[in-house]
Amino acid sequence: METPIKKMNTTSKANERIAIAVIWAAAIFVLALLVSIIVHILFNGLPYITWEFLTQIPRNMGRDGGVSSTIVGTFLITIVAIAIALPMGIGTAFYLAEYTRENIVTKIIRFSAESLAGIPSIVYGLFGFIFFVISLDLGWSILSGGLTLALMILPTIIRTSEEAIRAVPVVFREVSYSLGATKFQTIFKAVFPSAMRGIVNGTILSIGRCVAETAAVILTAGSALRMPSSLSSPTRTMAVHFYILAREGISMENAYGTAALIMIIIFLINIVANTIVNRFIAKSR
Amino acid sequence: MRLPKKYIPLSMAAGIKKALALACCLSLLCSCSNKGNLSVIVAGSTSVQPYAEILAEEFAILYPGSEIDVQGGGSSAGIQAAETRTADIGMSSRHLKESEEAVLHSFEIAKDGLAMIVHPDNPLDNLSLDDVRAIYAQEATLWSDMGGNGHKIHLITREEGSGTRSAFEELVMGTSVISPKAIVQDSNGAVKQLVSNDRNSIGFISLGLVDGTVKALKLDGSAPSIENVLNGTYNLHRPFIFVTSDEPQGEAKEFIDFVMGQHGQELLAKEGLIPPEKGD
């Protein structure tokens, strides 16, 4: 009787050791990999990020000069995309969560949002290129790029906002109604502030996607190096600039510098957004 | 039970809404008021693009306030963009088809040689056109077939629709077909980078881009050089063409005149391109 149990215990102990060792090994391996990618880019890129790099227009195909026009281009495209997608997405989410019961229409909206969230960005690029650039004759422009990205991030914003709104406890609404508030007041005073965190998180995620996107942008906003003069100017975003510099072998120094800059910007966006959310939540309590 | 304080969230929400509404209006306004923007859009061949960018930069120095935007896209896209007037000037790195020639104004701005390139360590210096064709059709798959070592040849080609590829097909392949097993890269720079890293590879790029990282092969004993293109012994070359759908006007005309003029041609020659045939 004793031996098999003892045997089982020793094998299960051995199994546990092996399993835990494997898990630790995998985690350390991945962490090392992640850190090495980040360090590789920063180590090779940071030395080139100087004041001139940030403030000068690329010259000589990007071999010389800085990346200022690509920073402006990235910023403008992201603003256009967010300015269009955010009201639409949040409005849709409120409509789904607060104004309708489950019916066929909400199911269709939700299904299309969920399916379109996973569609490859290149397909959005394909659509944007033919629809905005050619059919609507907007040309390669910040507007075409921003509209395309707006469509790309819309499903994500709808989904994350709706989840955040649904997560707000029903009592919030009940108390608000019992105080005599109308539905609209309830939504804006009780539900919206509580859902703010989730909505902001979704927005940050979307901003990150806009900044990092290459495939859809290169087809719709073009790859012009000049400082954009209006929203109908073509432009080159930082991610596209990196791609072209690295791909064509034009300048590895500036390519690394651009990549490091993108990483820093994404890092800053995360920090700033988190701070805003935390401060806002602290205030509203 | 916590309820958020009443007024702060409201004002915040209203503020956000107002800002968004403002942003939307602004974006619409900008797009409307600037639709008539006068920038000249030059789009097309990625082979011509770097040179066009250099020309546009110099042009901007000579004519302050000028706005030339240079885009990639590819030769066919550039020609189509010029036809549909999406671009003011299209760039092509291949000869125009007859149907295209009929509706477009074309300006040959330069000639560019095509160089067959291999890794600098490759012992070969010379291939015949027939050899190149055999390699790309994968009738010959080992370097030893060409007198080199016994490794497999790694073919690198450009994508369908590339002017560089169609020039190569026209000048080298004839009726043969590039093997579908060939690696496809979407730019001259990418081909060059790969070849400079892989001892067993072969590719073709713009002659103007050849540098010490790769070795340009002689073809039938003739070295790829500007002189040999001009004296007719090196036949692998194609034109760089600007196309417009109307007789160019205004800034587009000034730019083309600048490119075709002495200053522009000197810049192109400095970058390793070959002057176009006169009387085009």
Place this chain on the structure above:
Amino acid sequence: MNSNSEKLSHAVFFALALSSISALVLITVFILVQGAPIIAEIGLFKFVFGMTWAPLKGEFGIFPMIVGSVSATIGAAILGVPIGICCAIFLAEFAPPLMRNIFRPAIQLLAGIPSVVYGFWGLIFIVPSIRDHLGGPGLSILAGSIILAIMILPTVISITEVSILALPSSYKEGALALGLNRWQTISSVILPAAKSGIIAAVILGIGRAIGETMAVIMVLGNAVALPESVLDPVRTLTTNIGIEMGYAVGAHRQALFATGIVLFVIIMVLNTTAQYIARRK
């Protein structure tokens, strides 16, 4: 007055929802309308199972690219999923706070890095080492799989971790109280209980891998031929669009939209499966 503003706000929300759904429907319909004619002309079977892609000669067969997409994605799943799940278990159950505090932001940051940076990194480190140690041109299914595996790690890790953390603590306490050791608790209680979340994580990761474009353009080699080994170059459906879109006119462009339809359907099926599994708790 109140009821008026109520009506107004209702109308505004309805209008926003309507514009969203019309935008989403517009994309779907547009892509179908652009791509369907060429599929009808060639025939679905010949398009999907055709072996030759020579758009300028009018031959549109995308089977090699379907094989390319599927093989690179399966490779990414084989490499990335087990490691990702191990990391999620580590983060949820074993990680000391310090490591967790480095790990999570690193994953967040990596999820935000442009895919082109991964492609470039792969071109510099992965491709040459495959070429030197394993042979072939280096640009290969293997290289693509490794890069895609790294790219899907954030998705797999974070969703798996969330689904493990969402389990009631009574599961774990009960198992430990029954005398199971930590590994037995994980393998026989926690993982089965979190199964649906984990499967959803894997499917979403696979969706990301299939949809990736720029990184794989750089490391996969883009040859339109059936691969014979993992060291051969392939082209995926996404890279086919990415490489040729700028050039395409007429039937060629329609064929790229048709490629988009095929991608659309694949992702649709994957997502629906993921949602179905995630909801069937």
